[in-house]
Amino acid sequence: MATMTELHSRPITTNIGSVIEGIDLSEPLCPRDRDFIGSELYNRGVVFFRGQDLNGEQMKAFVSNFAKLQAAKFTGAAKDDTGLVADFGATKQFTAIWHADGTFAEEPVLFTALRAVSVPDVGGDTCWSSMYAAYEALSEPMRAMLDGLTAIHSVEPVVRRLGAMGQAYGERAREMFGAEHAHPAVLVHPDTGRKALYVNSSWTTRIVELTAAESAKMLDLLFEHIKQPDFCMRWHWSANDMVIWDNRCVQHYAVPDYAGQRMMQRVDTEGQKPCGIDD
Numbered sequence: 001m002a003t004m005t006e007l008h009s010r011p012i013t014t015n016i017g018s019v020i021e022g023i024d025l026s027e028p029l030c031p032r033d034r035d036f037i038g039s040e041l042y043n044r045g046v047v048f049f050r051g052q053d054l055n056g057e058q059m060k061a062f063v064s065n066f067a068k069l070q071a072a073k074f075t076g077a078a079k080d081d082t083g084l085v086a087d088f089g090a091t092k093q094f095t096a097i098w099h100a101d102g103t104f105a106e107e108p109v110l111f112t113a114l115r116a117v118s119v120p121d122v123g124g125d126t127c128w129s130s131m132y133a134a135y136e137a138l139s140e141p142m143r144a145m146l147d148g149l150t151a152i153h154s155v156e157p158v159v160r161r162l163g164a165m166g167q168a169y170g171e172r173a174r175e176m177f178g179a180e181h182a183h184p185a186v187l188v189h190p191d192t193g194r195k196a197l198y199v200n201s202s203w204t205t206r207i208v209e210l211t212a213a214e215s216a217k218m219l220d221l222l223f224e225h226i227k228q229p230d231f232c233m234r235w236h237w238s239a240n241d242m243v244i245w246d247n248r249c250v251q252h253y254a255v256p257d258y259a260g261q262r263m264m265q266r267v268d269t270e271g272q273k274p275c276g277i278d279d
C-alpha cells in the first residue's frame, strides 16, 4: 500500500487547491489514503502531487480510484501509442479559455488528471477557478434566480473559434456526444452537497429560460465573474508534477505563453449527468 504515515495536505489558496505530500502514487492506494485524497478533491476542487514518476498504467490505476476511466478519449491533443502522452504545443490555443472539460456531453467527464512529462522553464502554467467560490460570491437574489435555470452546452462555439481544426473536432464531437445538451446552471455536488456555478465560456451557449438578449448578458456577466483572482489559483509545472481535478466544481485555463513542446500524460474518467437543485 502507498503509505504507512499520515498524508499531509497544504491549501494553495483559501478557496481552491491542495498540495498533498507524503505519498508515492506508483503504489496502490490504501482505503484511508483514497478517502483522504477524494475528500480533498471534492472539497478543494484540484489536488497536486509532486515528484510522481508514473508510467501510463500507474497513472490510470491511481485515477481509477475515483471513477471509471473514459474508454474513448476525446481531446484535441495528439497522443502517442500509449494513448497517454500528448504534446499540447500544437493545440495550446484550444485550451486557452475558461472551461470545465466535456460539458457539451450529456454526461460530462468527472475528473481530469495531468502529469507533466516535459514542460517549459517559463510559461505553460495552468489556472483553475473554484465554482463553489464563484457561486457563493454572487448576491442572494442572483443565486436564487440561477438556482432554477438550465443552460445549453454545445461544441459549436469551439468549432467557430478554431476554424479549420475546429471542423474536424466538431464533427467527431457531434457524432460521439450529440449536438447539444442541457445542464443545470447551478450544480449540486453529490459528495459535498455544495452548489457550484456550472456555465463556462467554452461550451455554454445560452440559458434556456431567459430571452436571447438576457441570456447573452447574463452569460457575459458570469463568464467575467468566474475570472476573479479571489476564486483562482495558478500552477507553474515542473516535470513529474501530477494533478487531478473535479470538473463539477472547478474550471481551468491553460496559459499558451510558451514556445515548443509541452508534454503531458493525461487521463480522463467517465462522466455523470450533473445534478441540479431539484434532482
Ligand SMILES: [Fe+2]
Residues within 6 Å of the ligand: 095, 099, 100, 101, 252
Ligand atoms: Fe480542459
